[in-house]
Amino acid sequence: MGITTLTVHVKDLQPGMYVSSLDRPWLETPYPIQGFMIRSGKDRERLQQFCEFVYVDVVKSRANSIPKRIIVDNEKATLPSDAAQIYQLTQRDRIPYEKTTSRESELADASTYYDQVGSTYKTLLQDAENDKQLNIPVLKKSIAPMVKSIIQNPDAFIWLTHLKSLDNYSYHHAVSCAVWAVAFGRHLGLPEAQLNSLATGCFLFDIGKTKLPKSLLRSTKRLTVEQFETVKQHVLFGIELVKQTRGIRQEVFDMIRTHHERHNGSGYPLGLSRDQIPLFGRIAGIVDAYDAITSHRPYCPPLPAYEAIEALYQWRGVDFQTELVEQFIQVVGIYPVGSLVELSNASVAVVIGQNEHYRLRPKVMVLLGNDKKLLEEFYEVDLREGLDNDDAPSLTISKGLPPGAYNLDSSHYYF
CATH class of the missing domain: 1.10.3210.10 (Hypothetical protein af1432)
Structure with a gap:
């Protein structure tokens, strides 16, 4: 199949479909900008409060979750001229690069x-x-x-x-x-x-x-x-x-x-x-x-x-x-690499890497403890960890900090 991203009306969404884009800016909704999987009818009902249609990533969706009629409809559809070129690049002709080194x-x-x-x-x-x-x-x-x-x-x-x-x-x-x-x-x-x-x-x-x-x-x-x-x-x-x-x-x-x-x-x-x-x-x-x-x-x-x-x-x-x-x-990412952030446990960290599908949950290096004092030994945390564990709330970013907050220069604390 040539098309890797489909335009789907929210009412037609099925469990297993991966929503990669919305019909409006992500930041105007409560959803994370990295996309998400439809897991139940409740997800569809919630999404209907904000969107009329969405874009579904065929590759990230579960097998057989997309009805054939939706694929056929997309093959027949035409795109608005203003967005046609970027859609062509990001959705149809895209090379799926992956990180191959740490x-x-x-x-x-x-x-x-x-x-x-x-x-x-x-x-x-x-x-x-x-x-x-x-x-x-x-x-x-x-x-x-x-x-x-x-x-x-x-x-x-x-x-x-x-x-x-x-x-x-x-x-x-x-x-x-x-x-x-x-x-x-x-x-x-x-x-x-x-x-x-x-x-x-x-x-x-x-x-x-x-x-x-x-x-x-x-x-x-x-x-x-x-x-x-x-x-x-x-x-x-x-x-x-x-x-x-x-x-x-x-x-x-x-x-x-x-x-x-x-x-x-x-x-x-x-x-x-x-x-x-x-x-x-x-x-x-x-x-x-x-x-x-x-x-x-x-x-x-x-x-x-x-x-x-x-x-x-x-x-x-x-x-x-x-x-x-x-x-x-x-x-x-909302918090780019090099940004200083305060975490939900009041510690302070610098963002050192992005998680491609979890942009609100990057990899960070913790520099200050919750008392805002410099740690003797810094340590890395992947904020994606624990995301699926309801019994153990995962660490999150509570807010971004300006450059130089707490007299920190992130370039001095990496190696």
């Missing part, structure tokens, strides 16, 4: 690749500043092992974006955006060649800033209207730089050209909207915005990751395509 075993190699790609990007910026030809083959060579590592287990590279600090915001932002974009593309099930393009685009979409005055980029004050108009020119400068460079795929060029366009047409430089913005440009816009608001910038402190997720959620359907925002939130 975070711990992946970290050593990932750290080496992280340093290599950061060094390559630094050289690339210097070449651009000096009007030299951009060495794209070298960039691609350094990107390839990074992409393979993220395919195997994205948690390692995502964690490194919190541990590492490159020379300045530009370097750190490029590497972090590339990591988020590849993790996002992996979640969407894109083939490896396109994951490499996503990473390449993230390293190049701000290359035009090398042609801006450094004093403007280093300003610690909010830009004036005139200064911001100057900064906007970096997109056009980047386009001109890349036009002179061989070996750039169209989807990479699209990211450079459209990463500041917005869903409602309010972006720049062309004021494109909705599906006028290529998919890779839409992805670039989301990861660029998310990493910017969670990073230390000269003129603005970072938002806590959970507040950044709330901001993205508010921007859905306005700045960014709703379907893509919701998919990205599933990648990042």
Whole structure:
């Protein structure tokens, strides 16, 4: 069967069907964003209070739980044009990536690749500043092992974006955006060649800033209207730089050209909207915005990751395509890797890994006891454990904490 996700009216849901998406944003319902199994008629009745139809994952559903008529109806159905492309990618042509290594075993190699790609990007910026030809083959060579590592287990590279600090915001932002974009593309099930393009685009979409005055980029004050108009020119400068460079795929060029366009047409430089913005440009816009608001910038402190997720959620359907925002939130999790959180037993932990199908229950490392004192020995907890045991309530996250809460720096407490 070609279709792996079916649109099903709630009244037609049967026990054993796995609900992977809703007809409305997850955060507007009491359900976890990772999906859930229909286990009884009561589950169906409860869901009817919020949704008219849902999307059912055929692979995760129990065998023979889906009537043939529903499959036939879906094969005949057409999709709304606004969501057709993302549905095509995430539901029909998706490559089902799985974690094939542990975070711990992946970290050593990932750290080496992280340093290599950061060094390559630094050289690339210097070449651009000096009007030299951009060495794209070298960039691609350094990107390839990074992409393979993220395919195997994205948690390692995502964690490194919190541990590492490159020379300045530009370097750190490029590497972090590339990591988020590849993790996002992996979640969407894109083939490896396109994951490499996503990473390449993230390293190049701000290359035009090398042609801006450094004093403007280093300003610690909010830009004036005139200064911001100057900064906007970096997109056009980047386009001109890349036009002179061989070996750039169209989807990479699209990211450079459209990463500041917005869903409602309010972006720049062309004021494109909705599906006028290529998919890779839409992805670039989301990861660029998310990493910017969670990073230390000269003129603005970072938002806590959970507040950044709330901001993205508010921007859905306005700045960014709703379907893509919701998919990205599933990648990042409500509490992203590197976030400080308080647990239900009052202890404090840092998130060190995501559970792909249980985004509200990540893996954490406990740093402070319930008395908020630093533990002599840290320990890991998988918050998914005990989920199915009604007799022993499992540990949960009670709230997110801002960066630096209790004077903690998560990068000091990992190894």
